[in-house]
Amino acid sequence: MNYELTHLPQRTSKPRDSGFTMAMDKGLSLRETENFVEVASEYVDIVKLGWATSFVTPNLDQKLDIYRAAGIPVYFGGTLFEAFIVRGQFEDYRRLLDKYKLQFAEISDGSIEMDHELKCKYIRTLAEQTTVLSEVGSKDDQKIIPPYKWISLMQAELDAGAWKVIGEARESGNVGLFRSTGEVRSGLVEEILTKIPFEKIIWEAPQKAQQVFFIKLLGANVNLGNIAPNEIVPLETIRLGLRGDTFTHFLDKGMLDKLV
Amino acid sequence: MNYELTHLPQRTSKPRDSGFTMAMDKGLSLRETENFVEVASEYVDIVKLGWATSFVTPNLDQKLDIYRAAGIPVYFGGTLFEAFIVRGQFEDYRRLLDKYKLQFAEISDGSIEMDHELKCKYIRTLAEQTTVLSEVGSKDDQKIIPPYKWISLMQAELDAGAWKVIGEARESGNVGLFRSTGEVRSGLVEEILTKIPFEKIIWEAPQKAQQVFFIKLLGANVNLGNIAPNEIVPLETIRLGLRGDTFTHFLDKGMLDKLV
Amino acid sequence: MNYELTHLPQRTSKPRDSGFTMAMDKGLSLRETENFVEVASEYVDIVKLGWATSFVTPNLDQKLDIYRAAGIPVYFGGTLFEAFIVRGQFEDYRRLLDKYKLQFAEISDGSIEMDHELKCKYIRTLAEQTTVLSEVGSKDDQKIIPPYKWISLMQAELDAGAWKVIGEARESGNVGLFRSTGEVRSGLVEEILTKIPFEKIIWEAPQKAQQVFFIKLLGANVNLGNIAPNEIVPLETIRLGLRGDTFTHFLDKGMLDKLV
Numbered sequence: 001m002n003y004e005l006t007h008l009p010q011r012t013s014k015p016r017d018s019g020f021t022m023a024m025d026k027g028l029s030l031r032e033t034e035n036f037v038e039v040a041s042e043y044v045d046i047v048k049l050g051w052a053t054s055f056v057t058p059n060l061d062q063k064l065d066i067y068r069a070a071g072i073p074v075y076f077g078g079t080l081f082e083a084f085i086v087r088g089q090f091e092d093y094r095r096l097l098d099k100y101k102l103q104f105a106e107i108s109d110g111s112i113e114m115d116h117e118l119k120c121k122y123i124r125t126l127a128e129q130t131t132v133l134s135e136v137g138s139k140d141d142q143k144i145i146p147p148y149k150w151i152s153l154m155q156a157e158l159d160a161g162a163w164k165v166i167g168e169a170r171e172s173g174n175v176g177l178f179r180s181t182g183e184v185r186s187g188l189v190e191e192i193l194t195k196i197p198f199e200k201i202i203w204e205a206p207q208k209a210q211q212v213f214f215i216k217l218l219g220a221n222v223n224l225g226n227i228a229p230n231e232i233v234p235l236e237t238i239r240l241g242l243r244g245d246t247f248t249h250f251l252d253k254g255m256l257d258k259l260v
Numbered sequence: 261m262n263y264e265l266t267h268l269p270q271r272t273s274k275p276r277d278s279g280f281t282m283a284m285d286k287g288l289s290l291r292e293t294e295n296f297v298e299v300a301s302e303y304v305d306i307v308k309l310g311w312a313t314s315f316v317t318p319n320l321d322q323k324l325d326i327y328r329a330a331g332i333p334v335y336f337g338g339t340l341f342e343a344f345i346v347r348g349q350f351e352d353y354r355r356l357l358d359k360y361k362l363q364f365a366e367i368s369d370g371s372i373e374m375d376h377e378l379k380c381k382y383i384r385t386l387a388e389q390t391t392v393l394s395e396v397g398s399k400d401d402q403k404i405i406p407p408y409k410w411i412s413l414m415q416a417e418l419d420a421g422a423w424k425v426i427g428e429a430r431e432s433g434n435v436g437l438f439r440s441t442g443e444v445r446s447g448l449v450e451e452i453l454t455k456i457p458f459e460k461i462i463w464e465a466p467q468k469a470q471q472v473f474f475i476k477l478l479g480a481n482v483n484l485g486n487i488a489p490n491e492i493v494p495l496e497t498i499r500l501g502l503r504g505d506t507f508t509h510f511l512d513k514g515m516l517d518k519l520v
Numbered sequence: 521m522n523y524e525l526t527h528l529p530q531r532t533s534k535p536r537d538s539g540f541t542m543a544m545d546k547g548l549s550l551r552e553t554e555n556f557v558e559v560a561s562e563y564v565d566i567v568k569l570g571w572a573t574s575f576v577t578p579n580l581d582q583k584l585d586i587y588r589a590a591g592i593p594v595y596f597g598g599t600l601f602e603a604f605i606v607r608g609q610f611e612d613y614r615r616l617l618d619k620y621k622l623q624f625a626e627i628s629d630g631s632i633e634m635d636h637e638l639k640c641k642y643i644r645t646l647a648e649q650t651t652v653l654s655e656v657g658s659k660d661d662q663k664i665i666p667p668y669k670w671i672s673l674m675q676a677e678l679d680a681g682a683w684k685v686i687g688e689a690r691e692s693g694n695v696g697l698f699r700s701t702g703e704v705r706s707g708l709v710e711e712i713l714t715k716i717p718f719e720k721i722i723w724e725a726p727q728k729a730q731q732v733f734f735i736k737l738l739g740a741n742v743n744l745g746n747i748a749p750n751e752i753v754p755l756e757t758i759r760l761g762l763r764g765d766t767f768t769h770f771l772d773k774g775m776l777d778k779l780v
Contacts, residue, residue: 001575001576002574002575002577002580003575003612003616004612005575005603005604005607005609006607006609007607026490026493026494027299027490027492027493027494028299029295029296029298029299030298031291031294031295031298031551032295034551035549035551035552036549038549038550038551038578038579039547039548039549039577039578042578043576050494051497051502051503051504052497052500052502052503053493053494053497054262055261055262055263055265055497055500055502056261056303056493056496056497056500056502057262057299057493058298058299058302059298060262079502079503079504079507080502082507083265083502083507084265085519086511086515086516086519087265087266087267087515088515088518089265089266092263092264096263110504111504111507111508112507112508112516112519113516113519113520114519114520115519115520118519139504139505170504172468208692230546230547232547233546233547233573233576233577234546234547234570234573236576237571237572237573237575237576240572240575240576242571242572242575242576242599242600242603243571243572243599244571244599244630244631244659244690247599247602247603247631247632248631248632251606255606255607255608256606256632256633258608259605259606259632259633259634259635259638260633260634260635286750286753286754287559287750287752287753287754288559289555289556289558289559290558291551291554291555291558292555310754311757311762311763311764312757312760312762312763313753313754313757314522315521315522315523315525315757315760315762316521316563316753316756316757316760316762317522317559317753318558318559318562319558320522339762339763339764339767340762342767343525343762343767344525345779346771346775346776346779347525347526347527347775348775348778349525349526352523352524356523370764371764371767371768372767372768372776372779373776373779373780374779374780375779375780378779399764399765430764432728
């Protein structure tokens, strides 16, 4: 930090199990990746190459080298896993992870219907090769999963070997955990938390109001995902109570009363 | 491409007559232009320097050199043409195109009222000097042009020598082809397509839902425009059925059924 | 400018007292700062490091050097002032301004309740050390300040030594001067202008429709703030009547009539 401020919430530091930030790279150039890493390497714990953007982005090898040199693990978006699976190319996918030396992999079923036992089998298999993040929730805004089902899916995926589970929101933040307006399905979130430990969940929360909701509910060290590269610094200020939205949240009432 | 996937829609390759992507540069710096070209040169067929941004962007010569070296033609937004015309400076505009060695020019009347025969005369004149893109539709969200009128304007402008016609949407995607909410005027689009060949039209579609609409209606190789630089990679994944929105669109039902 | 156009509104030039543009940097990397300066140094009069982003952005010294070399003064967002004040660290804040050789400072009370005489006392004190910008308006969209109160607050802060006063809007443009939809509280703006000279006010106007409103109401040389780095070139075209939104605003009716 560039200077000293008292009364800040205690933040976890790398390697983080909670207070974890997952950023989404949806096609940065090499120099943009360097710019991102310069600003964010302290604050970003893992980078997702969004959905199948890794298929069309040139210079994938060099991009991975930049993230590797900055100590930030990278994984392919779950949609890419689904693209290989639906084509019967799972073995190709496994080879791809090895070829690019990826230590994390996401397993999801957001764009397809998949038998859940089959999904868990893929989790078990890939967990022998990588650290698995599994995602729950559909990208289809018409498909509403009731809370008890979210919980049983998450628990089964953790049992199958997922390191953490991700709550779906897309890049836009208007499906899965959120209503089509972007509003948090807060009853769903609270019910999930009665059963699943909060450090096992990464909440996709691309919109600022969503990030603020989770930080107010669960504290500075909630795990958040799908953060755009240029929103990493702003998010860190929200976690620390240094942006208007959470400014008074971490302060004692006595401190505020002295000014009026 | 970085790896192999089966069952992808066939994409056209450069120089493209259909499957064409027009990107909008609204003031990139030189290094940002280089970043853009690094990521997008395979996927971008032409770049528009949005409206009159070329007037205030420094280093215009060097920017044009970067695009030229990447093999991507550049043209000035139609609003700049209108700015010269309304000031009686058409001859200055012609000299400007020559000075910057631009091989494409846009002719539009989105911000002004112009007699259509006069517009067609400008198309005929500029078509002797450059390849002309002409734009139909108003930037004024109160000005609704009925479908039969869109068709007759487009046909007259193609007859006057326009290489392709552009359907207006602005940078924001909320006029012309679209309602003020951004929703596609789908009846308009379908009626236009009964008369004008689809490869002669570039649909401005800056919003993701708009791109998805046109790709589902007209396939991977529809011509799209006003794409922001950082949305070029995402658009290419939508064209290829590798993003949630079009994921199942290009697949056989049998492939999907095997997973449930 | 890259070429000549007649009939443009006269723009002020640096150092500007009116026609002033304040940009918001919310965490640019060093190279992104260089890119920004390359494009915008003619058009940006001052840069705000948004709220407390300067706390978490690395390389703060080097970033300030880049802006200094480009002749663009920098100041810390008002939320940072509030963060120091609420912690009883005002003297630390004064030392911080000296340490980074900042010639401007913002004083605000957007995230806290502060006695107005106390706020004016801070303005008087900091005005001995720097040029003070003071901000009126709350970041809380529930807190509506009536027009007469805006005027008396602004006047008192100018009397206390503020160089200019800023009308609050946040990065998002949906509080203070604006309704939660982003719509301008135009009656408020007009009433303020009956009492406070327009060159003493910087209107935060991050959204394009807001910039257009102020330029149509107050001309090309209105002072605007909270402009995103990649919107500086577009804003300059709006000021000059070279974008659709203000295209006809600065032209004589006779010029337009000649085309129909």
